[in-house]
Amino acid sequence: MESAVARSGRPPDSVELVAVSKTHPPEALVEALEAGQTLFGESRVQEFKAKVPVLPGRVRWHFIGHLQRNKVRQVLSLPVELFHGIDSLELALELERISADTGVRPRILLEVNVAAESSKFGFRPESIRASLEQILSLNRVSVEGLMAIPPAAAEGERARPYFAGLRQLRDALASEFGVGLPVLSMGMSSDFEVAIEEGSTLVRVGSALFGRRSGSGWRPASESERLSA
Numbered sequence: 001m002e003s004a005v006a007r008s009g010r011p012p013d014s015v016e017l018v019a020v021s022k023t024h025p026p027e028a029l030v031e032a033l034e035a036g037q038t039l040f041g042e043s044r045v046q047e048f049k050a051k052v053p054v055l056p057g058r059v060r061w062h063f064i065g066h067l068q069r070n071k072v073r074q075v076l077s078l079p080v081e082l083f084h085g086i087d088s089l090e091l092a093l094e095l096e097r098i099s100a101d102t103g104v105r106p107r108i109l110l111e112v113n114v115a116a117e118s119s120k121f122g123f124r125p126e127s128i129r130a131s132l133e134q135i136l137s138l139n140r141v142s143v144e145g146l147m148a149i150p151p152a153a154a155e156g157e158r159a160r161p162y163f164a165g166l167r168q169l170r171d172a173l174a175s176e177f178g179v180g181l182p183v184l185s186m187g188m189s190s191d192f193e194v195a196i197e198e199g200s201t202l203v204r205v206g207s208a209l210f211g212r213r214s215g216s217g218w219r220p221a222s223e224s225e226r227l228s229a
């Protein structure tokens, strides 16, 4: 990360690492925490909910996954500093509605379907404007920027056009709407250097830090007991 930042002539503190800890047990997070990593990304509500109480309070959490509308209330009761994967107007409106009840002020990124993949969630670049206009008018939800996951086949250098496209979309929206949108969440284990060169401010790195994820991954004890019962 440091050399990619230096190569692109950006200030060293302009990019932050989100350690993607989904499927890994709390011990793995503690080890990373002891090495100085305080920011973690989780993407499954049940697993996240189980990890929060067993990790020290100084851990900072980002929710990076797709969020189902019926899980919004649960996840808003957890300490989420930033939501990366807000992928529809309906979801943003649900966050607004429930946060009015619970008194929180969610900070969000809008997920953009940069390659128009039919299998993927997210706003289409050509139709994001109407939704953004409505989301910007909300009282509690605050849009901080954009997030994208390029097609799986576009690893490393091949992801560059998608990252550049997300940055250009952000620049265009920021100027059209007269807002900041400073955060660009892009780049994972296979392409974070390219993403940094293209302006990423948050890289979401999992396997390069924690190793490969096993199929089902870590489950809180109570849940695995239930499953084996």
Ligand SMILES: *Cc1c(COP(=O)(O)O)cnc(C)c1O
Pocket: 020, 022, 043, 064, 065, 149, 188, 189, 190, 204, 205, 206, 207, 208
């Ligand atoms: C799992 C995940 C990552 C991490 O992917 P790696 O290739 O293991 O670095 C990044 N972003 C999101 C949204 C994820 O779900």
